Amino acid sequence: MVSRERWSSNFPRWFDWILEEAEIYDYGRYPVKGMGIWRPYGFQIRRRIIDIIREVLDGRGHEEVLFPLLIPETLLQVEKEHIKGFEDEVYWVTHGGLEPLDVKLALRPTSETSITFMESYWIKSYRQLPKKYYQIVSIFRYETKATRPMIRLREVTTFKEAHTVHDTFEDSERQVLEAIEAYKEIYDRLAIPYLVSKRPEWDKFPGALYTIAFDIVMPDGRALQIGTVHNLGQNFTKVFDFKIQLSDESHDYPWQTSYGISDRIVATVISIHGDDRGTILPPNIAPIQVVIVPIPAGSEEDRRLVDKTVKEVEKLLAGHSIRVKVDDREEVRPGAKFYYWEARGVPVRIEIGPREAKNGTVTIVRRDTLEKMETPVSTLVDELDRLFNSIYETLKERAWNYMKSKIKRTTSLDEAKSWVSERRGIVELPWCGMDDCAAQMEDMLEAKTLGTPWPREDAPGMKCPICGRDAVTWIRYSKTY
Amino acid sequence: MVSRERWSSNFPRWFDWILEEAEIYDYGRYPVKGMGIWRPYGFQIRRRIIDIIREVLDGRGHEEVLFPLLIPETLLQVEKEHIKGFEDEVYWVTHGGLEPLDVKLALRPTSETSITFMESYWIKSYRQLPKKYYQIVSIFRYETKATRPMIRLREVTTFKEAHTVHDTFEDSERQVLEAIEAYKEIYDRLAIPYLVSKRPEWDKFPGALYTIAFDIVMPDGRALQIGTVHNLGQNFTKVFDFKIQLSDESHDYPWQTSYGISDRIVATVISIHGDDRGTILPPNIAPIQVVIVPIPAGSEEDRRLVDKTVKEVEKLLAGHSIRVKVDDREEVRPGAKFYYWEARGVPVRIEIGPREAKNGTVTIVRRDTLEKMETPVSTLVDELDRLFNSIYETLKERAWNYMKSKIKRTTSLDEAKSWVSERRGIVELPWCGMDDCAAQMEDMLEAKTLGTPWPREDAPGMKCPICGRDAVTWIRYSKTY
Numbered sequence: 012m013v014s015r016e017r018w019s020s021n022f023p024r025w026f027d028w029i030l031e032e033a034e035i036y037d038y039g040r041y042p043v044k045g046m047g048i049w050r051p052y053g054f055q056i057r058r059r060i061i062d063i064i065r066e067v068l069d070g071r072g073h074e075e076v077l078f079p080l081l082i083p084e085t086l087l088q089v090e091k092e093h094i095k096g097f098e099d100e101v102y103w104v105t106h107g108g109l110e111p112l113d114v115k116l117a118l119r120p121t122s123e124t125s126i127t128f129m130e131s132y133w134i135k136s137y138r139q140l141p142k143k144y145y146q147i148v149s150i151f152r153y154e155t156k157a158t159r160p161m162i163r164l165r166e167v168t169t170f171k172e173a174h175t176v177h178d179t180f181e182d183s184e185r186q187v188l189e190a191i192e193a194y195k196e197i198y199d200r201l202a203i204p205y206l207v208s209k210r211p212e213w214d215k216f217p218g219a220l221y222t223i224a225f226d227i228v229m230p231d232g233r234a235l236q237i238g239t240v241h242n243l244g245q246n247f248t249k250v251f252d253f254k255i256q257l258s259d260e261s262h263d264y265p266w267q268t269s270y271g272i273s274d275r276i277v278a279t280v281i282s283i284h285g286d287d288r289g290t291i292l293p294p295n296i297a298p299i300q301v302v303i304v305p306i307p308a309g310s311e312e313d314r315r316l317v318d319k320t321v322k323e324v325e326k327l328l329a330g331h332s333i334r335v336k337v338d339d340r341e342e343v344r345p346g347a348k349f350y351y352w353e354a355r356g357v358p359v360r361i362e363i364g365p366r367e368a369k370n371g372t373v374t375i376v377r378r379d380t381l382e383k384m385e386t387p388v389s390t391l392v393d394e395l396d397r398l399f400n401s402i403y404e405t406l407k408e409r410a411w412n413y414m415k416s417k418i419k420r421t422t423s424l425d426e427a428k429s430w431v432s433e434r435r436g437i438v439e440l441p442w443c444g445m446d447d448c449a450a451q452m453e454d455m456l457e458a459k460t461l462g463t464p465w466p467r468e469d470a471p472g473m474k475c476p477i478c479g480r481d482a483v484t485w486i487r488y489s490k491t492y
Numbered sequence: 493m494v495s496r497e498r499w500s501s502n503f504p505r506w507f508d509w510i511l512e513e514a515e516i517y518d519y520g521r522y523p524v525k526g527m528g529i530w531r532p533y534g535f536q537i538r539r540r541i542i543d544i545i546r547e548v549l550d551g552r553g554h555e556e557v558l559f560p561l562l563i564p565e566t567l568l569q570v571e572k573e574h575i576k577g578f579e580d581e582v583y584w585v586t587h588g589g590l591e592p593l594d595v596k597l598a599l600r601p602t603s604e605t606s607i608t609f610m611e612s613y614w615i616k617s618y619r620q621l622p623k624k625y626y627q628i629v630s631i632f633r634y635e636t637k638a639t640r641p642m643i644r645l646r647e648v649t650t651f652k653e654a655h656t657v658h659d660t661f662e663d664s665e666r667q668v669l670e671a672i673e674a675y676k677e678i679y680d681r682l683a684i685p686y687l688v689s690k691r692p693e694w695d696k697f698p699g700a701l702y703t704i705a706f707d708i709v710m711p712d713g714r715a716l717q718i719g720t721v722h723n724l725g726q727n728f729t730k731v732f733d734f735k736i737q738l739s740d741e742s743h744d745y746p747w748q749t750s751y752g753i754s755d756r757i758v759a760t761v762i763s764i765h766g767d768d769r770g771t772i773l774p775p776n777i778a779p780i781q782v783v784i785v786p787i788p789a790g791s792e793e794d795r796r797l798v799d800k801t802v803k804e805v806e807k808l809l810a811g812h813s814i815r816v817k818v819d820d821r822e823e824v825r826p827g828a829k830f831y832y833w834e835a836r837g838v839p840v841r842i843e844i845g846p847r848e849a850k851n852g853t854v855t856i857v858r859r860d861t862l863e864k865m866e867t868p869v870s871t872l873v874d875e876l877d878r879l880f881n882s883i884y885e886t887l888k889e890r891a892w893n894y895m896k897s898k899i900k901r902t903t904s905l906d907e908a909k910s911w912v913s914e915r916r917g918i919v920e921l922p923w924c925g926m927d928d929c930a931a932q933m934e935d936m937l938e939a940k941t942l943g944t945p946w947p948r949e950d951a952p953g954m955k956c957p958i959c960g961r962d963a964v965t966w967i968r969y970s971k972t973y
Contacts, residue, residue, distance in 0.1 A: 037614075039608065041560055041610065042564050042567060042609075043562050043564055046560035046562065047560070049558035051555035051556065053624075054556050057558075074532035075532065075535050075536075076530055076532055076535055077529065077530035077535060077649055078522075079528070079529065080561075080599075080630055081524050081527065085523070086523060098893075100588075100595075101588075101589060102587070102588055103588075104585050105584065105586045105587075106584040106586065107581075107583055107584075107634030107646075108581050108582060108634045109580065110581040118561075125522070128522075128523075129522065132520075144532075149630075153591075158684055166560055204538065312720070318629065446884055475537050
């Protein structure tokens with residue numbers, strides 16, 4: 012019994028469906044709202060995405076660490092803007108066993124405070140800088156908005172937070188650029204497009220000088236924030252009285268940046284590369300890259316030959332480090348197996364029946380285009396290598412084209428309003444640079460301000476649609492998650 | 493300025509010293525008792541140990557998952573013995589933001605309850621069994637005893653907990669054996685010895701039928717528990733009313749086991765393979781396997797030749813996937829570099845001076861024996877391969893011999909008493925099998941009961957030193973952590 016959901020026309024349902032159908036993530040059964048379970052298949056997808064994050068960050072000189080989950084109230088309160096930004100949504104531990112604790116402990120919502128506190132012990136001199144730490148941990152936010160698996164959770168189980176320290180403002184600015192490059196590299200390797208914006212003043216990270224954000228348009232036309240980069244200035248180092256020796260022997264507060272990526276990176280990969288049959292995983296992160304389905308037909312002898320060929324092909328691929336699985340369940344028909352593995356996004360299916368076995372060939376079906384072809388076993392490994400690349404390129408091009416089609420630049424507020432209200436994506440309007448005009452546009456569009464293009468873009472000859480003054484740049488709005 | 497601590501004569505100080513000196517783990521500065529920070533070097537050791545755990549478990553058909561940190565009080569209470577065992581040491585979340593929560597949430601002390609709850613949704617038939625899940629997560633216990641870095645923590649950041657389900661008791665017993673084999677394999681790969689005991693009734697895991705434990709003798713003669721395996725019987729499946737269809741079409745509660753390894757695995761590797769200079773890492777988990785120290789001497793031309801050779805050797809080793817680092821700090825003398833990397837346990841040091849550079853050789857110093865030898869660059873890669881194996885074998889043999897020397901089998905309570913009170917290790921005494929006699933021995937020895945040998949051992953002709961009846965087996969005692 013095939014039950015599927017429409018990818019583009021009913022995305023929220025499709026997303027819930029695929030998490031359950033492909034056994035990626037269990038959501039809604041666990042008796043705490045906003046918390047779910049990574050099931051084995053989903054865990055393996057997540058793990059491979061984390062491997063890519065690690066490779067990219069390690070390759071750029073980041074060092075992985077692990078800080079405590081619990082942050083005492085006294086530490087979290089040190090930076091005033093920061094605590095104001097989080098105090099309504101922090102979980103508090105108040106008791107150990109039956110005893111009340113002297114100081115309440117927060118489940119970390121993010122770790123700027125605890126990391127800056129420890130850095131003040133470890134870092135004494137400009138010679139140790141720049142220093143780039145990161146950790147991949149659970150964070151907790153008592154969300155009052157409607158929760159959604161992987162997208163808006165109370166326990167975010169995959170929070171990669173990087174924290175860097177610099178001896179000059181200029182070096183922290185360079186780090187912001189490096190962080191943006193690193194995030195582009197991560198998303199490129201997942202064939203995921205992105206739009207980079209500088210968030211408006213009123214939506215920056217609590218305690219930061221400014222925030223640069225990566226957004227994507229989901230299949231229902233709403234924008235999803237999938238990464239943020241903050242220049243923290245000296246805000247945290249000052250309040251923690253964290254000074255270092257500079258090259259001229261004077262002492263001053265160092266500069267910091269921080270940047271994060273969450274579970275949403277997994278949600279994005281599963282969703283953007285999807286269709287009505289399920290998800291389509293890029294081969295580099297697919298837990299299973301090739302599934303072999305034996306086609307049972309013909310005589311007893313035919314079957315033995317098919318079995319033998321299946322085993323040979325499995326061995327051949329495994330020997331070339333291809334993640335291969337044979338689906339030899341006797342009680343399941345081939346059609347049901349196709350459905351099963353298509354939902355799970357396995358990039359390539361190989362069918363082997365008596366005809367193929369006799370000819371020394373296999374039938375290959377690629378998941379992205381569903382094209383079929385027959386290939387000799389002798390050239391199969393090369394063919395798969397080519398195919399994996401082609402699938403990656405196809406997914407990437409398709410995803411970028413899709414996103415571009417969802418971004419509308421216009422000077423008309425009416426056109427902008429219908430674009431966002433019909434959930435067709437993101438709009439870009441000319442803007443004079445005044446917060447008040449941006450706020451009015453936000454109200455009129457009933458959408459969220461994503462901010463201005465990054466890198467900054469001029470809007471020559473354009474007028475702000477609210478006040479009529481010359482526009483200095485563009486500003487982006489969208490319905491969001 | 494060299495400050496070191498004595499490994500065998502003052503182990504507790506040595507352990508604190510090495511964590512700080514080698515920048516492994518920061519403990520005592522973070523403002524919550526019993527919680528520390530994995531620093532970059534320690535994190536990389538830990539990560540490689542985790543990789544081995546994953547390899548061994550995945551290779552035996554375990555599937556990695558990730559469950560929520562927070563367990564509602566209502567779920568944790570379902571199994572009565574279980575909650576009794578943990579209620580004094582659970583951290584409770586009582587507030588989300590400023591609002592009190594309807595149901596208190598525990599920071600997981602272990603996950604039997606939440607995992608069994610979800611398994612009851614996922615597992616319906618014997619055909620899905622055996623099922624072996626595991627996760628590697630933080631757990632929390634509000635310890636009232638003195639805390640110790642990695643050994644007795646309030647946040648245990650590396651808890652590998654496996655949870656399995658079976659259709660028969662026999663299969664759960666087979667799983668206990670598999671778990672023990674898996675743990676032996678993990679510790680063997682780390683060159684770590686172990687003693688396997690069946691814990692006494694009064695010290696089994698809360699909710700289990702029985703507990704098998706792995707212990708080791710630390711350098712101060714105290715035993716440390718480094719792994720436990722529990723047969724849970726049907727205790728948890730019954731209270732969660734989790735039934736499955738059996739092969740005869742009847743329905744019954746399935747059987748479970750669980751088994752865990754904690755941060756202590758890292759503490760053990762660092763400690764057991766130690767000496768007065770620091771730790772000695774087995775090459776398979778050393779973040780840096782070879783450090784190259786250029787020896788600056790001779791003419792300007794000599795130095796250029798040394799630099800050139802250093803770069804060539806670095807490239808050669810990196811090209812063979814050897815984790816190599818060149819310590820080219822100009823301001824630090826070679827002797828200080830030797831000290832630095834010896835403390836960090838880098839298994840092999842390579843020295844290259846003008847003489848070596850001219851001869852096409854390098855000087856190799858192995859960390860375990862401190863033996864020096866000169867080797868031609870042309871055979872260096874093979875030599876290192878041989879050396880890594882030899883270091884592993886030497887560490888393993890040394891550690892096993894050390895532990896064997898710390899276990900005393902005796903029939904004399906007096907001899908046993910002086911053995912444990914002088915912290916010479918573990919004693920084994922004949923035992924009649926009566927809990928009362930075991931408890932009396934525990935009192936007299938002022939030591940902890942580790943339990944009986946696993947597999948079970950007879951004690952033919954021996955008498956219980958308390959009651960004088962025939963002994964049925966041996967029983968182990970030790971000072972413990």
